[in-house]
Amino acid sequence: MASAIVLLTLAAVAAQGPAPAAPYSVFSRGGRQPLPVRTIAGQDMFALDDLARLFPLTVREDALAGGLTIGVNNQTIVLTAQQPLASVGGQMVSLPAAPVHEGRSWFVPVDFVSRALAPILGSGLELRKPSRLILVGDIRMPRIAGRVEPLGSLLRVTLDVAPATPHTVTQDGGRLLVRFDADALDAQLPAAPAGSELLQAVRLADPPTVVAFDLGPRFASFRTADQPAPGGATRIVIDLVAQTETTPPAGTPLPSPPPPPATAPADTPPLLDLPPTGGLRTIVIDPGHGGEDTGARGARGTVEKTVALAVARRLKAALEGRLGVRVLLTRDGDQTIAIDQRAAVANNNKADLFVSLHASASVRPAISGAEVFYLSLAEYGDEARRVARGAAEALPVLGGGSRDIEVIPWEMAQARHIDQSAAFAHAVEAALRDRVAMSPRAVQPAPLRVLGGANMPAILLELGVLTNPQQEQQLAGDDYQNLVVQGLIDAIVRFRASTAGETR
Ligand SMILES: [Zn+2]
Structure with a gap:
């Protein structure tokens, strides 16, 4: 009974095939290298051979037990076919999927890096799944998340930077540049508001440790402040200030007052289901x-x-x-x-x-x-x-x-x-x-x-x-x-x- 199930599982894997997916980027002091990813049965996986090229792994296949023994830094990771588990230096950790033997290669879920390799290799190994990154060693790559919001006549740009990273904000002609003292940025930058006359684009500049704001024709000046954010992060707040409105020439009609609120049709049901204000839900x-x-x-x-x-x-x-x-x-x-x-x-x-x-x-x-x-x-x-x-x-x-x-x-x-x-x-x-x-x-x-x-x-x-x-x-x-x-x-x-x- 058990072997029939195993065969069916393998057949299903073979039918879906290992699909290629966007590679991860591995950043180390030595530079940046792509790490191929295969999607097998819905799981993003790395080939152990590829990992062995990047990290000091020795992989031994144990055909009899249907598993793998991986030596790392005088410690051992044991993987067993069909089991979403790994023994890491004697400690069991879970994996989102079992390792897959496909052709002559073994594939492991990407989480193998954070759950099995990182504990053994030490703190200098970080897997960032959302940005498909692996950081090795003391790479300084802050995560940056930004947003833009109108604030009256201002446009406020907020960049959350984790961990806090030294930076400068300077104007360079029609651009505002935020330079980070980092090796690279893991940035999710906001889009400029459509049709804004203060800000036309937000993008990574060259070198890609600089975030550039392309300013619009009504930009007059900026002010910036840093706030400490929880967890050792920084929030950089940059306000883009617009040129003051020129006084409208005499005779220009005043803007018309807003239209009176439309009266609700008689059959509109009363709003009984509004959540209570104050947010106590x-x-x-x-x-x-x-x-x-x-x-x-x-x-x-x-x-x-x-x-x-x-x-x-x-x-x-x-x-x-x-x-x-x-x-x-x-x-x-x-x-x-x-x-x-x-x-x-x-x-x-x-x-x-x-x-x-x-x-x-x-x-x-x-x-x-x-x-x-x-x-x-x-x-x-x-x-x-x-x-x-x-x-x-x-x-x-x-x-x-x-x-x-x-x-x-x-x-x-x-x-x-x-x-x-x-x-x-x-x-x-x-x-x-x-x-x-x-x-x-x-x-x-x-x-x-x-x-x-x-x-x-x-x-x-x-x-x-x-x-x-x-x-x-x-x-x-x-x-x-x-x-x-x-x-x-x-x-x-x-x-x-x-x-x-x-x-x-
Ligand atoms: Zn008590």
Whole structure:
């Protein structure tokens, strides 16, 4: 049975044939070389022979086992036919497809370079699939993504450069030149707006480490500024300023006023399905602890993980019912969830708010009351404060998409949202204070790892203190849990109103 399947698979591969595809470019100190690509069964693949010409590989075929042993730097990569896996120095890594034996050559998916070769060859090997590049050694090839937007009478050009690279911006006749101190550029340049009289084209100049802007007839001057962007990138902002309008000669009619808005036809349905303004569409609630990690425990056996999940479920039902927002729980059962995984759920679902629920413990039974935390940046050093300061301007939204989580180091994600997180924490404190007992320090910043990775406003709420006998009883009961849920809903409504009109 197994061999029949193998034969069918091989037949299918042969029928599709290895199709040629655009080659990759391999950049090293020695220059630039093309690396052919074959598309086999929908996968872009490199021939191992080609890789062995570029990298110090020795390839041995093990006909008996149907696999390959590749020696690199005294380490070994083992590939097995039919398996999308590689053993890299004894560690298993996955590949998007199994190696393919085609004629006398073996082909491996392009990801073999990043997943199998790079770990062994070290940091000087980088695969950039979108731009079909492989960088070898200390090649300086920043990624540049640009966009152009009209800003009143200005035209604003933004170039996001990662990593930050020294550069100059100078005017050279009818061109503006941005010269980068780099070996090459991996650039996605924007098009000039159609019919613009300020900017006619954006292109790579000669040498191709210079980006040239061909200026239009109304260009008068430019100004430029650099902003640090998250993840060690730079944003270069260049404003192209137009010549001032000449005063229209006397007798020129004033521009006609805009036409009055057309009245909607009577049968136009009312717009009921507009998303709520303020951008609160998805809320992630994180019931703390779970599984073997019970969290705090009260004298009568009430455990934190159970209280947190009960409140989370009530809150989810109430939010969905009353606010019509999407609510996800990081766990909806009694399972263990890694701490970084909790913020990842929120990030992956593009949540607009993250609420982690806990109950605390104290060695002093008299301590009681709820407490609200947001992330303290003090322990994260200067970079976090820089990211936080640049929050409004440095949002790396390229081509309309938000890709900030790719470039912000994981633990920095929260830094940009710290002001909103603090505002939300205060809203929660104010709403809870009317309903339940609060701790003497009811709102405070703290270095909480669960919040650090969240790329949206985020708080952690200690619902109460389980080691206080009276609070243990309250925390386990419906009344207290409902009061907390009502308080959180009030706070979320207030927070949504305060952020209405802001876009993320
Ligand atoms: Zn806890």
